[in-house]
Every structure is written in C-alpha cells, then in structure tokens.
Amino acid sequence: MSRKILVIAGTRPEAIKLAPVIKALEKHPERFELTVMATAQHRQMLDQVLELFGIVPGLDLDLMVPDQTLTRITCRVLEELESYFSGRRPDAVLAQGDTTTVMAAALACFYARIPFGHVEAGLRTGDLYAPYPEEFNRRVPGLLAAWHFAPTGWAAGNLLGEGIAREKVHVTGNTVIDALFYILKTTAPPPSPIPEGRRYVLMTCHRRENFGEPIREIFTAVKEFAGKHPEITVWYPVHPNPHVRGPAGEILDGVENVLLTEPLDYLHFVHAMNRSELLLSDSGGVQEEAPSLGKPVLVLREKTERPEAVAAGTCRLVGSDRSRIVAGLEELLFDRAAYREMSEKSNPYGDGRAAGRIVDILSAAL
Numbered sequence: 001m002s003r004k005i006l007v008i009a010g011t012r013p014e015a016i017k018l019a020p021v022i023k024a025l026e027k028h029p030e031r032f033e034l035t036v037m038a039t040a041q042h043r044q045m046l047d048q049v050l051e052l053f054g055i056v057p058g059l060d061l062d063l064m065v066p067d068q069t070l071t072r073i074t075c076r077v078l079e080e081l082e083s084y085f086s087g088r089r090p091d092a093v094l095a096q097g098d099t100t101t102v103m104a105a106a107l108a109c110f111y112a113r114i115p116f117g118h119v120e121a122g123l124r125t126g127d128l129y130a131p132y133p134e135e136f137n138r139r140v141p142g143l144l145a146a147w148h149f150a151p152t153g154w155a156a157g158n159l160l161g162e163g164i165a166r167e168k169v170h171v172t173g174n175t176v177i178d179a180l181f182y183i184l185k186t187t188a189p190p191p192s193p194i195p196e197g198r199r200y201v202l203m204t205c206h207r208r209e210n211f212g213e214p215i216r217e218i219f220t221a222v223k224e225f226a227g228k229h230p231e232i233t234v235w236y237p238v239h240p241n242p243h244v245r246g247p248a249g250e251i252l253d254g255v256e257n258v259l260l261t262e263p264l265d266y267l268h269f270v271h272a273m274n275r276s277e278l279l280l281s282d283s284g285g286v287q288e289e290a291p292s293l294g295k296p297v298l299v300l301r302e303k304t305e306r307p308e309a310v311a312a313g314t315c316r317l318v319g320s321d322r323s324r325i326v327a328g329l330e331e332l333l334f335d336r337a338a339y340r341e342m343s344e345k346s347n348p349y350g351d352g353r354a355a356g357r358i359v360d361i362l363s364a365a366l
C-alpha cells in the first residue's frame with residue numbers, strides 16, 4: 001500500500017538539502033504518494049532551487065513578506081498546516097534543518113499527532129541564543145520527531161544524550177553532500193564574472209545574531225581587507241534580508257574589488273565555491289560543503305553546531321571581530337603552508353548517499 005508523505009520546505013537551504021530526498025522518494029511511486037509543500041518563507045531564493053532541481057510544489061503557502069517577523073512565520077505555518085491536516089492526513093511529514101518553517105511544521109505535526117521525520121537532526125551549540133533562533137528551532141523537532149536523521153555520529157550522540165530512544169536515531173550523512181556531488185557531476189562551470197586567473201574570496205553573511213553592530217564590523221573588515229589588497233576580489237552574493245542588504249550597500253557598495261551580486265542559484269554558487277580560494281561565511285551549508293571541496297572557511301560566528309568541519313581543519317571560527325577577520329584572510333591568502341593545512345579534502349558530512357538511506361529507513365518503517 002502506498003504511503004502519503006508530505007515534504008515541507010521554506011527556505012533556500014531546506015530546498016537544497018531536501019531536493020535529493022524528494023528525488024529519491026520519487027523513484028518509488030508505488031511505495032510513496034509524495035506531496036511537496038513550499039511554505040515560501042523565502043520566495044526568490046527558494047524558487048531558484050526548486051527550478052534548478054525541477055521540483056514543482058503541489059502546495060505553495062506563499063507566506064514571505066518583506067522584513068517578516070518570527071512570530072508571523074510561526075503563526076502562518078501553524079494555521080496553514082492545521083487547516084491542511086484537517087482535510088488530508090499524511091502518514092509522515094519530513095522537513096529539514098532549523099528554520100522557523102521547520103520548528104512550526106514539527107509543532108503542527110505534534111498537535112495533529114502525525115509522525116514527523118527530521119532531516120539534519122541533532123546539531124547543537126548548547127547556547128539557545130547562538131545561533132538565534134536556530135538552536136531553539138532545531139530542539140523542537142528534537143523533542144517530538146519519530147525519525148531523527150542525524151548527519152554524523154556526533155549529532156546522533158547529542159540526541160542520545162538528550163534521552164531520545166536509540167531506535168529513533170539514524171546516522172545518514174548530510175543530504176547537502178548528495179546535492180553538491182550531483183551538481184558537480186552533472187554540470188559544467190558556467191561563465192564567471194571574475195576573470196580567469198584572478199584570486200577571489202567568496203562570501204556569504206546573513207545570521208540574525210550578527211544583525212546591527214556585528215554585521216557592520218564584518219563588512220568594515222572586508223572593506224579594510226579589500227583596500228589593502230587590490231589584487232584580490234571579495235565576491236559577495238548579498239542575502240536579500242533588509243538587515244543585511246542595508247549595511248552591505250552602505251559599507252561595501254563602490255569598493256572597487258568587492259563584487260556585490262544578487263544571490264546565486266545553487267549551480268552557480270557551487271562552481272563559484274569550487275573556483276574560489278577560500279570562503280568567508282556564516283552559512284551552515286557552506287561549512288558542510290567546503291570540506292568536500294577542500295576550501296578553507298573563515299566562519300563569521302563565535303559558535304558552530306558543525307564542529308566536525310573545525311575538527312577536520314577546514315573551518316576556523318573568526319566571529320565578527322574586524323582584526324581577526326582581516327588577519328585570518330591575510331594568513332590564508334599569503335601563507336601557503338597555512339592554506340595547505342586547511343585545504344585538505346575530507347568528508348565529515350558523508351558520502352553523498354544520505355537521501356537513499358533516509359528513504360530506505362522510511363520504507364522499512366511505514
């Protein structure tokens with residue numbers, strides 16, 4: 001008998017990391033009756049990913065508004081899912097990560113007593129406010145999921161330490177590696193705005209806990225670095241959140257060797273990472289992708305829920321401190337030995353076959 005599965009995605013990284021799971025579920029139409037729901041907590045950035053992977057959501061809540069609040073996203077997702085579940089009860093719901101879409105979807109499933117599967121379960125910093133609100137968001141599915149798909153043994157250990165029954169915790173690898181390998185295998189590098197041979201740093205920056213003074217300090221560090229090193233470009237596809245875009249434009253617009261662009265679709269971003277010398281980033285996903293590409297990441301955060309990449313030597317925390325950021329960039333770009341030490345390839349987040357494992361586990365359980 002086929003089982004009704006609802007997969008819910010709200011933002012860019014959720015769509016990237018769920019695309020391999022959706023593709024793997026689609027291979028078993030006799031087993032799974034699949035519906036994809038986009039909450040569209042993100043609009044343009046979510047659509048970029050859905051289009052790239054050819055995913056057409058059966059339902060789209062279209063809830064993004066400019067400069068939205070956490071309360072609004074939470075209430076809208078809860079209300080919409082309550083109404084959806086009253087007409088149609090899936091046998092299982094899947095969501096990925098630690099956005100507000102995921103927290104609210106998990107809570108809606110708990111209220112409706114529908115089994116919830118959490119992809120990328122068990123990440124923790126131990127500090128409820130770092131990252132904010134993601135540490136809280138991921139603890140909610142941690143309390144109630146029927147299946148915790150942990151990317152690594154470390155993440156699984158966190159869940160077991162919180163008293164989750166062993167049979168609910170599965171180490172699968174991270175599905176972002178499936179997505180990354182798929183793009184690298186199936187696409188050629190597209191044209192780049194940076195001339196062949198020119199050295200560049202690829203940057204992302206969007207965390208809520210950095211809003212205000214810390215983000216201004218980060219952008220000022222980039223401006224200072226760019227002023228001192230005109231031979232290197234910093235390429236920054238700017239996140240559309242107004243709390244990011246405002247200060248980025250104010251501090252970095254017009255700096256000659258800082259290239260500000262719109263967010264790149266995943267295909268372009270993967271190839272841009274692969275051609276870059278290193279990354280300056282507060283993204284979760286980038287910290288996971290970089291070890292597989294052998295690209296050092298200076299992480300614009302004080303704490304990370306992804307210690308595996310720090311242990312592997314690929315990621316180093318530099319926070320939002322101006323001098324630490326400039327010194328980190330200079331060390332890696334001008335000291336070949338320091339660079340080599342951080343650019344060893346490793347695969348702490350899996351072998352690119354996480355989605356198949358998740359589908360096998362669901363198949364056996366449902």
Ligand code: UD1
Nearest residue numbers: 011041042043044045046065066067068099100240241242
């Ligand atoms: C959200 C997640 C964060 C995740 C990030 C991935 C929460 C609370 N935050 O942060 O965990 O790391 O996504 O990027 O769940 N906007 C657009 N177009 C888009 C997307 C966003 O214009 O395609 C603008 C809108 O003004 C929107 C604002 O950005 O209101 C904030 O979006 P939101 O999803 O609330 O927060 P993010 O900072 O994107």
Ligand code: UDP
Nearest residue numbers: 012013237263264265266269283284285286
């Ligand atoms: N990414 C992308 N285009 C960009 C910047 C990032 O496709 O312009 C990808 C990146 O490779 C990673 C994911 O988006 O897989 C990270 O998403 P984001 O930084 O929005 O969120 P986080 O991972 O921090 O939740």
